[in-house]
Amino acid sequence: MSYIRPHFRHPEQPVNDLGYTRRHYEGSLSTLCAGCGHDSVSAAIIQACFELSLPPHKIAKLSGIGCSSKTPTYFLGKSHGFNSVHGRMPSVATGANLANREMIYIGISGDGDTASIGLGQFAHVIRRGLNMLYLVANNGCYGLTKGQDSATADRGSVSRKGVPNPFEAIDLCTMALQTGASFVARGFSGDKAQLEPLIKAALCHKGFAFIDVISPCVTFNNTSRSSMGYEFVRDHIDATGKMDFVPLRQEISANYEPGSSQEITLHDGSVIHLYKKNGALHQHDRNQAIRNLQTHREQEQILTGLLYLDPDHCEFHDTLGTVKQPLRDLGEGDLCPGSRALEAINASLR
Amino acid sequence: MNTRAKQVRDKVVPDTEKRKSAGAVNDFVIRFANVNGTGSASANNLFAKAVFRMGIPVSPKNIFPSNIQGLPTWFEVRVSEKGYLGRRGGVDMLVAVNPQSQQQDLESLESGGYFFYDSTKPLSPALQRPDINYIGVPLTRICLDEYSDPRQRQLFRNVIYIGALAALLAIEFDVLKVLVGEQFKGKEKLIAPNMHALELGFQYTREHFDCPLAIRVERRDLVGDRILLEGNDALALGAIYGGATVAAWYPITPSTSVVDAFDKYARRLRIDPGSGDRKYAIAQAEDELAAIGIAIGAAWNGARAFTATSGPGVSLMSEFIGLAYFAEVPVVLFDIQRSGPSTGMPTRTQQSDIFAAAYASHGDTRHVLLFPSTPRECFDMAALSFDLADRLQTPIIVLSDLDLGMNDNLSAPLAWDDGRVYDRGKVFNQVQLEAMTERYGRYLDVDGDGICYRTYPGTHAEKGAYFTRGTSRDEYAIYTEDGDAYVRNMDRLLLKWETARTLVPAPELRDCGHKTSAGVIFFGSSAAACDEALELLADENLHLNSLRLRSFPFSDEVPAFIGRHEKVFVVEQNRDGQMRKLLIAECEIDPRQLLSVRHYNGMPITARNICRQIRQELGGAKVTRIDRKAVSKGYSERT
Ligand SMILES: Cc1ncc(C[n+]2csc(CCOP(=O)(O)OP(=O)(O)O)c2C)c(N)n1
Ligand code: SF4
Ligand SMILES: [Mg+2]
Numbered sequence: 001m002s003y004i005r006p007h008f009r010h011p012e013q014p015v016n017d018l019g020y021t022r023r024h025y026e027g028s029l030s031t032l033c034a035g036c037g038h039d040s041v042s043a044a045i046i047q048a049c050f051e052l053s054l055p056p057h058k059i060a061k062l063s064g065i066g067c068s069s070k071t072p073t074y075f076l077g078k079s080h081g082f083n084s085v086h087g088r089m090p091s092v093a094t095g096a097n098l099a100n101r102e103m104i105y106i107g108i109s110g111d112g113d114t115a116s117i118g119l120g121q122f123a124h125v126i127r128r129g130l131n132m133l134y135l136v137a138n139n140g141c142y143g144l145t146k147g148q149d150s151a152t153a154d155r156g157s158v159s160r161k162g163v164p165n166p167f168e169a170i171d172l173c174t175m176a177l178q179t180g181a182s183f184v185a186r187g188f189s190g191d192k193a194q195l196e197p198l199i200k201a202a203l204c205h206k207g208f209a210f211i212d213v214i215s216p217c218v219t220f221n222n223t224s225r226s227s228m229g230y231e232f233v234r235d236h237i238d239a240t241g242k243m244d245f246v247p248l249r250q251e252i253s254a255n256y257e258p259g260s261s262q263e264i265t266l267h268d269g270s271v272i273h274l275y276k277k278n279g280a281l282h283q284h285d286r287n288q289a290i291r292n293l294q295t296h297r298e299q300e301q302i303l304t305g306l307l308y309l310d311p312d313h314c315e316f317h318d319t320l321g322t323v324k325q326p327l328r329d330l331g332e333g334d335l336c337p338g339s340r341a342l343e344a345i346n347a348s349l350r
Numbered sequence: 351m352n353t354r355a356k357q358v359r360d361k362v363v364p365d366t367e368k369r370k371s372a373g374a375v376n377d378f379v380i381r382f383a384n385v386n387g388t389g390s391a392s393a394n395n396l397f398a399k400a401v402f403r404m405g406i407p408v409s410p411k412n413i414f415p416s417n418i419q420g421l422p423t424w425f426e427v428r429v430s431e432k433g434y435l436g437r438r439g440g441v442d443m444l445v446a447v448n449p450q451s452q453q454q455d456l457e458s459l460e461s462g463g464y465f466f467y468d469s470t471k472p473l474s475p476a477l478q479r480p481d482i483n484y485i486g487v488p489l490t491r492i493c494l495d496e497y498s499d500p501r502q503r504q505l506f507r508n509v510i511y512i513g514a515l516a517a518l519l520a521i522e523f524d525v526l527k528v529l530v531g532e533q534f535k536g537k538e539k540l541i542a543p544n545m546h547a548l549e550l551g552f553q554y555t556r557e558h559f560d561c562p563l564a565i566r567v568e569r570r571d572l573v574g575d576r577i578l579l580e581g582n583d584a585l586a587l588g589a590i591y592g593g594a595t596v597a598a599w600y601p602i603t604p605s606t607s608v609v610d611a612f613d614k615y616a617r618r619l620r621i622d623p624g625s626g627d628r629k630y631a632i633a634q635a636e637d638e639l640a641a642i643g644i645a646i647g648a649a650w651n652g653a654r655a656f657t658a659t660s661g662p663g664v665s666l667m668s669e670f671i672g673l674a675y676f677a678e679v680p681v682v683l684f685d686i687q688r689s690g691p692s693t694g695m696p697t698r699t700q701q702s703d704i705f706a707a708a709y710a711s712h713g714d715t716r717h718v719l720l721f722p723s724t725p726r727e728c729f730d731m732a733a734l735s736f737d738l739a740d741r742l743q744t745p746i747i748v749l750s751d752l753d754l755g756m757n758d759n760l761s762a763p764l765a766w767d768d769g770r771v772y773d774r775g776k777v778f779n780q781v782q783l784e785a786m787t788e789r790y791g792r793y794l795d796v797d798g799d800g801i802c803y804r805t806y807p808g809t810h811a812e813k814g815a816y817f818t819r820g821t822s823r824d825e826y827a828i829y830t831e832d833g834d835a836y837v838r839n840m841d842r843l844l845l846k847w848e849t850a851r852t853l854v855p856a857p858e859l860r861d862c863g864h865k866t867s868a869g870v871i872f873f874g875s876s877a878a879a880c881d882e883a884l885e886l887l888a889d890e891n892l893h894l895n896s897l898r899l900r901s902f903p904f905s906d907e908v909p910a911f912i913g914r915h916e917k918v919f920v921v922e923q924n925r926d927g928q929m930r931k932l933l934i935a936e937c938e939i940d941p942r943q944l945l946s947v948r949h950y951n952g953m954p955i956t957a958r959n960i961c962r963q964i965r966q967e968l969g970g971a972k973v974t975r976i977d978r979k980a981v982s983k984g985y986s987e988r989t
Contacts, residue, residue, distance in 0.1 A: 098596045098631045330629055
């Protein structure tokens with residue numbers, strides 16, 4: 001069951017550039033387990049969209065099946081949403097985007113939804129360079145079907161069932177890098193200071209933006225020996241650096257120390273400031289980004305933050321050469337060649 | 351005729367005159383037996399087009415292997431002054447230029463028929479049949495003498511036999527000349543060598559044989575304004591005219607050419623003149639699941655979208671088709687059927703996806719099906735399918751097949767009414783939403799026809815947003831596991847099904863003009879053979895009324911037609927009589943009333959076969975409801 005939230009409003013809630021409060025970006029009350037990481041992901045999306053002053057109705061939310069895929073009901077209640085079939089969100093998002101290139105597409109998936117049944121669609125939506133934010137709420141298990149190991153669970157990781165996972169894990173960030181994603185990041189649902197700017201940057205990125213968010217399942221996969229439980233992640237996390245995201249509409253404030261930070265401008269003029277830890281991040285070098293992930297993994301560390309960015313990547317519509325206008329807005333005048341053209345075709349077939 | 355020619359001929363055919371010659375003027379079947387990938391297709395098409403240009407109805411059919419190069423491939427052309435366009439069965443002239451299949455080809459020849467072969471090497475004695483005529487033209491030798499490039503030798507060999515046939519069958523040489531000119535428009539260099547090759551064959555044959563033969567063509571004016579077009583091209587044009595902007599697909603024979611043709615025509619007809627940008631998008635997906643997912647996503651977001659596939663693809667798409675049915679997303683699917691199950695005979699035709707399409711997906715589902723019979727109908731139904739999908743907010747499946755889709759079919763010209771506007775169905779726009787005072791309910795049946803109002807994403811800042819899902823929901827699209835809400839929704843979908851029944855194309859009924867208790871029901875690509883069979887049976891004083899199904903759900907005329915007859919034959923190209931069973935189930939018909947006429951060897955059904963099965967039943971002879979003969983005899987089946 002989803003519930004409509006009770007209606008009361010604090011008179012002094014802050015409003016964004018559109019005059020909306022944060023409340024305007026919320027959805028129905030969550031029905032997930034108390035403490036589920038996925039709810040923090042929803043909260044971060046709400047905050048990011050609010051802060052960016054995105055008109056909610058210009059966003060479409062798409063998902064597959066799973067606890068994670070249920071979350072679009074719990075944020076952006078003024079946006080259209082599509083909870084599709086298991087593992088197939090990427091294709092539905094592709095079609096939606098082809099129909100109307102002017103909207104913002106947020107795809108929410110789980111690690112089961114993406115790394116198992118939907119692995120093919122995941123790889124191919126990346127190859128297409130679809131302009132969207134693809135966010136996986138990654139808990140290393142199948143929450144909705146009661147905690148089976150997923151393909152992102154680390155080998156040897158132990159869920160509540162107590163049996164160590166015997167299979168190698170798929171690292172979705174590595175795969176996203178290998179298949180050509182132009183924005184790759186990893187966050188942790190328990191670290192909203194990092195997650196929110198990552199989501200904001202991803203939403204402003206033109207092209208395919210992938211965020212793998214470690215989002216613990218408190219019910220089935222939060223044991224001390226599971227590599228995606230809160231405790232484990234807090235102990236083993238290593239952020240690539242602190243990140244500050246300045247959307248186009250805000251004045252760029254120079255509150256960073258030159259020399260220790262790097263500035264990246266996105267296609268819409270928004271700016272990302274990265275406060276580098278040790279000056280060796282190479283977020284423009286795909287191979288180095290893959291190696292960074294590998295190195296941290298070997299050290300049993302989970303590397304988070306913005307891992308790779310190519311702000312000039314071409315998106316699917318550019319590749320296809322479609323008109324600037326949304327295809328779905330074209331009417332008979334644009335689409336139907338008329339009877340004279342058909343006469344000519346008939347003549348050529350005689 | 352010179353002496354050498356006489357010798358060539360006499361060697362093989364000692365006594366031609368005694369053989370009964372098959373066929374007649376403008377009424378014969380010619381089959382070309384070629385090797386796949388040797389460039390025979392364009393030469394063979396030249397032949398069919400020439401007959402067509404002489405005003406005589408033709409029906410060419412490709413019988414090709416699942417192979418790119420090397421295996422036998424056939425091209426069969428029926429020439430019929432009476433306008434019969436189905437396969438007749440049997441062959442009157444065989445252009446047996448593929449040594450691999452000569453033995454098999456020989457068997458398909460009617461008694462008195464003509465065996466045309468390359469006489470460069472003497473014909474094997476195993477290929478002798480006393481009841482047929484042999485025509486040997488030394489194609490290879492002519493090529494060796496004439497051309498030094500091996501590629502040219504192969505290509506022009508095909509053109510040379512077309513020249514020879516022009517002489518034998520009295521095809522007007524001027525017509526060929528014009529066609530060659532058209533074929534090589536833009537590559538004018540190639541015109542002269544092709545004409546030369548035609549002449550080589552023509553001259554040789556005229557010098558060495560009594561031309562023309564008893565079977566031949568004669569100019570008529572029987573084609574009128576009709577066109578020659580593949581069903582798949584017509585579907586693609588229908589999609590263009592019907593306003594499709596998103597096509598998503600995964601390659602599979604025999605549906606690939608639908609999207610190829612959509613691409614071809616869209617590049618001509620859908621380019622923005624100012625910017626050169628495309629007013630359409632084609633996505634070649636990673637598989638059929640993604641293909642239909644893309645189409646559904648696009649349609650959900652307000653574009654007209656389609657996918658094209660064949661049986662294996664339909665199997666993969668099932669889950670998504672169920673989603674589109676339950677979540678009420680309009681989407682168009684062109685299923686170009688081939689022989690199943692599994693990979694079956696991938697390059698052979700069948701009408702065997704009826705069940706798979708009608709009830710695609712788990713749970714209680716039913717889908718609107720359209721059954722085009724001609725390219726013109728492919729065009730009309732493709733365009734209509736987008737209106738129906740939008741109106742009914744459900745998947746529309748157009749069931750074509752390889753025979754209709756991949757062969758040039760003689761068809762009424764395509765027509766479009768410039769005053770036509772697309773029916774985008776029930777969609778609330780910004781103004782309507784703004785004026786709305788009550789709460790918007792995506793699944794509220796406001797009009798009582800089972801169809802609710804949808805909104806496109808992004809329409810209104812405050813109103814009209816809803817959540818689309820494959821899970822149960824209430825009238826306001828809110829997730830619920832309440833059994834009553836679920837039942838209300840499922841019952842409304844049934845009501846919508848009843849509305850669909852009134853909107854889909856009506857069946858085509860034909861009264862035979864005689865008192866009869868027998869009827870026949872057919873659909874799709876079986877129509878041409880059925881029309882012919884009905885005429886042939888009428889000549890034998892067996893009269894049947896007919897009904898051609900054009901859609902599912904069946905309109906009330908269908909059970910009414912069955913009710914008016916004691917026996918109704920259901921003609922279809924599958925093993926299990928799927929359409930018959932669908933009629934029994936959906937119209938609650940007594941099974942004994944519906945007799946099955948089936949054919950399923952992968953070749954298009956023939957009029958002879960239909961006649962035989964109906965005659966057996968009506969003539970009181972032993973009832974053979976399954977055409978076992980047709981199965982076991984494979985492609986050379988002569989019924
Ligand atoms: C075709 C299909 N197979 C299986 C299922 C059952 N199923 C529902 S959710 C799920 C796993 C979800 O895991 P994940 O994507 O990681 O989401 P989580 O619940 O962990 O957030 C499965 C297997 C289904 N809905 N559809
Ligand atoms: S089962 Fe796990 S993933 Fe699902 S809602 Fe509960 S905590 Fe979250
Ligand atoms: Mg999971």
